[in-house]
Amino acid sequence: MIPKTVRERVEALRQQIREHNYLYYVLDNPEITDAEYDALFAELAALEHEYPQLVTADSPTQRVGEPVTDGFRPVRHGQPMLSLSNVFGEDDLADFDRRVRERLSAGVVTYIGEPKLDGLAISILYEEGVLKQAATRGDGTVGEDVTANVRTVRGCPLRLRGSDVPARLEVRGEIYIPKAGLKALNARQLAAQGRPFANPRNAAAGSLRQQNPAVTAQRPLSLFCYAIGEFAGGGMPDTQDGLLDFLKDLGLPVNPERRVVEGVAGCLAYHADLQRRRDSLPYDIDGVVYKVNSLRDQVRLGAVSRSPRWAVAHKFPPEEMPTRVEAIEVQVGRTGALTPVAVLRPVAVGGVVVSHATLHNAFELARRDIRVGDTVHVRRAGDVIPEITGVRLSERPASAVPFVFPDHCPVCGSPVVRAEGGMITRCAGGLFCDAQRKQTVRHFASRRALDIEGIGEKLVDQLVDTGLVRTVADLYRLSVEDLETLERMGRRSAQKLVEAIRASRQTTLPKLLYGLGIPEVGEATAQMLSRHFCTLGALMAADEETLMKVPDIGPVAAHAIRTFFTEPHNEKVLAALKAAGLEIAPMEAVVPSAVAGKTIVLTGSLRGLTRADAQAALRARGAKVTESVSARTDYVVAGDDPGSKIERARALGVPVVGEEQLQEWLREPA
Ligand code: 5U1
Numbered sequence: 001m002i003p004k005t006v007r008e009r010v011e012a013l014r015q016q017i018r019e020h021n022y023l024y025y026v027l028d029n030p031e032i033t034d035a036e037y038d039a040l041f042a043e044l045a046a047l048e049h050e051y052p053q054l055v056t057a058d059s060p061t062q063r064v065g066e067p068v069t070d071g072f073r074p075v076r077h078g079q080p081m082l083s084l085s086n087v088f089g090e091d092d093l094a095d096f097d098r099r100v101r102e103r104l105s106a107g108v109v110t111y112i113g114e115p116k117l118d119g120l121a122i123s124i125l126y127e128e129g130v131l132k133q134a135a136t137r138g139d140g141t142v143g144e145d146v147t148a149n150v151r152t153v154r155g156c157p158l159r160l161r162g163s164d165v166p167a168r169l170e171v172r173g174e175i176y177i178p179k180a181g182l183k184a185l186n187a188r189q190l191a192a193q194g195r196p197f198a199n200p201r202n203a204a205a206g207s208l209r210q211q212n213p214a215v216t217a218q219r220p221l222s223l224f225c226y227a228i229g230e231f232a233g234g235g236m237p238d239t240q241d242g243l244l245d246f247l248k249d250l251g252l253p254v255n256p257e258r259r260v261v262e263g264v265a266g267c268l269a270y271h272a273d274l275q276r277r278r279d280s281l282p283y284d285i286d287g288v289v290y291k292v293n294s295l296r297d298q299v300r301l302g303a304v305s306r307s308p309r310w311a312v313a314h315k316f317p318p319e320e321m322p323t324r325v326e327a328i329e330v331q332v333g334r335t336g337a338l339t340p341v342a343v344l345r346p347v348a349v350g351g352v353v354v355s356h357a358t359l360h361n362a363f364e365l366a367r368r369d370i371r372v373g374d375t376v377h378v379r380r381a382g383d384v385i386p387e388i389t390g391v392r393l394s395e396r397p398a399s400a401v402p403f404v405f406p407d408h409c410p411v412c413g414s415p416v417v418r419a420e421g422g423m424i425t426r427c428a429g430g431l432f433c434d435a436q437r438k439q440t441v442r443h444f445a446s447r448r449a450l451d452i453e454g455i456g457e458k459l460v461d462q463l464v465d466t467g468l469v470r471t472v473a474d475l476y477r478l479s480v481e482d483l484e485t486l487e488r489m490g491r492r493s494a495q496k497l498v499e500a501i502r503a504s505r506q507t508t509l510p511k512l513l514y515g516l517g518i519p520e521v522g523e524a525t526a527q528m529l530s531r532h533f534c535t536l537g538a539l540m541a542a543d544e545e546t547l548m549k550v551p552d553i554g555p556v557a558a559h560a561i562r563t564f565f566t567e568p569h570n571e572k573v574l575a576a577l578k579a580a581g582l583e584i585a586p587m588e589a590v591v592p593s594a595v596a597g598k599t600i601v602l603t604g605s606l607r608g609l610t611r612a613d614a615q616a617a618l619r620a621r622g623a624k625v626t627e628s629v630s631a632r633t634d635y636v637v638a639g640d641d642p643g644s645k646i647e648r649a650r651a652l653g654v655p656v657v658g659e660e661q662l663q664e665w666l667r668e669p670a
Contacts, residue, residue, distance in 0.1 A: 002051050010054050013044040017060040018159065018251070025155035025222075026253045058130045058159040065148045067212040072144035075135035078170060078230040081123060083140065083306055084116075084289060084313040090268060093290075096312050097264045103309070104297055105612045108263045112240045113270035114226060115257050116287040116313050119176030120204045123229055124150060129165035131158045136208065139447075140306050146208050150175070152217035161251030167233025171252055173225035177203045178283045181220025198353050200284050222283070225252045239293045257281070260293055267314070275316050287315035300613060320379045320389060321354075323347040325372050328359065328403050332411050334439035334517055336426040340365045340405070342376070342388060349380040357386040361423045362405040371400040411435035437471075438464045440517055444472040448523060449515030450504040454497045462486045471569075472515075473576030475501050508585045509536060518564045520557040528552060529561075534587040536574075540565045595623040595665050599632055603646060604639030606659055617666050629654060637662045 017040055024030045048055045087093045100109050121137040134150035135143040150156055153175060177200045185203060186196040197203035207219035225247050237243050244254045261270050267290045274288055292298050292310040301309040327343040340359040347354055357378055359365045370376065375392040407416055414429030427433050438460050445455035463469040468482055478501060483494035513526035532550045533539040547558035564570055600623050606614055615625045629636055629648045636649040636656045649656050
């Protein structure tokens with residue numbers, strides 16, 4: 001029997017500790033010393049030790065759980081976790097703002113500026129105020145369950161604050177490591193003979209992927225929340241600014257540097273201000289995010305592909321560093337293109353250790369006359385391949401000589417060719433060239449293509465070098481016994497790989513088209529072609545004229561696609577894939593909007609949305625909205641107290657529909 005006084009004391013201690021966590025992590029305004037806090041914590045831990053029946057999962061003492069044994073379970077997000085598209089300067093931002101204004105039929109738009117942290121996106125689910133699950137973004141649809149590790153993040157409440165918590169709240173934000181934390185962590189890594197983390201993002205990601213939460217608990221992880229996913233059982237604020245206050249009141253940390261601004265000028269002023277103060281912030285930021293402040297307008301704007309139309313990232317200009325060119329290598333790509341690459345003395349640029357930079361092509365290399373031994377400036381912008389922005393000619397060693405571009409492929413020795421007027425030098429070896437073969441297989445197996453788990457660079461090298469794989473179709477003939485002959489491949493791994501290859505036979509048309517590596521066909525074009533033709537057969541039968549009817553397919557792409565499918569070698573590979581049992585899931589036909597091409601007149605007052613909103617939403621779905629009813633009008637939408645337009649519609653025999661029908665139309669995505 002546990003004395004009532006003990007129960008009450010345990011509850012009181014938990015309340016106090018939670019409140020002090022809130023003061024410390026959310027308000028950044030602690031009211032007690034660390035020693036006083038530690039004393040409260042120690043008292044609670046001692047009582048829970050004595051009365052283990054009193055321990056609850058949301059007690060502040062219960063942050064570090066058992067190690068994960070079977071890897072991280074996949075978690076399907078209730079709503080996709082979007083990623084942000086970028087603007088690269090004032091003109092881009094003005095375009096973004098113009099598109100927002102047009103879609104909203106608005107004059108000036110109120111935005112909110114927020115710092116963009118260099119961390120890892122996370123989704124945290126609270127049920128009845130208690131932390132139930134945390135997942136990484138993954139591919140935006142399915143992430144990994146990292147609940148045990150997120151629980152160790154001190155600033156992340158295990159229980160939400162207040163008496164009015166939503167029944168279900170999925171909050172989204174960024175897990176990051178503050179600058180001081182990264183410095184200390186890297187010092188520890190070095191002292192333990194480990195490799196330092198190149199940037200806070202890697203450090204945060206590495207920490208969250210630990211099998212043992214006790215290790216994660218030692219990492220100085222922090223959290224800022226900035227959005228919600230699923231939400232039920234509570235009132236919602238009207239604005240992003242209000243949402244951040246709402247999250248903060250629930251005890252969730254939000255970034256204090258946000259600012260509500262008006263239009264492009266306000267956004268740019270915010271960007272400039274944060275860029276100036278960047279170094280004095282306690283965490284690394286790589287830019288800012290602008291979001292339309294009205295949550296209702298965010299819903300109206302919706303999303304395209306994986307990015308919202310109502311938010312955009314504006315990065316800071318990339319950083320540059322000087323370093324030395326130690327060698328120039330020539331790499332051979334999937335299509336045989338020869339790309340010169342500078343091998344650099346490793347240097348940290350913008351948080352990443354850079355050791356290679358592309359020199360683009362033979363012409364560019366000759367034009368810029370970059371030589372081995374030169375001191376160059378390297379720039380890294382976001383995730384793009386590092387570039388050399390300048391050469392310090394004054395520091396060029398006397399021994400440095402111009403680079404002589406090879407006239408034979410460095411991999412297979414075939415002669416190189418250059419189309420007249422073209423910039424690209426190619427190996428003429430085609431699939432005789434193992435470099436091209438390897439790249440083709442790698443691309444085919446990659447995540448966004450056929451997604452064959454376990455086929456990495458080294459394995460493809462071996463498969464091609466041993467002659468086991470000459471075309472992508474050969475992958476499907478590999479047996480466990482074949483694979484077992486390879487280096488570092490046990491029977492179990494070989495079995496798993498054969499299974500993964502077999503599973504990849506169930507695919508979709510966009511993935512296959514992308515995976516085939518057809519020149520000019522990236523992921524977006526593969527999608528477009530699939531939607532248009534629905535089957536591989538229909539696409540293969542299409543001539544150039546038919547291909548050019550697909551949006552965005554011009555004569556160059558049409559020619560490339562046609563050439564690919566009429567090339568006998570490719571025909572053979574496709575036939576072999578079919579014979580291997582490739583199954584392409586049928587494409588769902590795109591449902592055209594019910595109002596596309598229709599002329600619609602609105603009359604009377606609408607209850608659910610303003611006239612301007614309704615007009616914008618209908619236009620976004622391809623309708624024409626006009627003021628007066630004529631014989632050409634397809635529908636009149638009548639709200640409350642409609643005017644004389646109704647009579648005119650009836651006289652002309654134009655159908656009159658109510659607001660419910662309008663809402664039905666608007667439920668279809670624009
Ligand atoms: N500050 C901030 N960072 N960030 C990143 N807001 C924000 N919003 C994001 C992302 C990926 O996505 C929204 C679409 C919720």
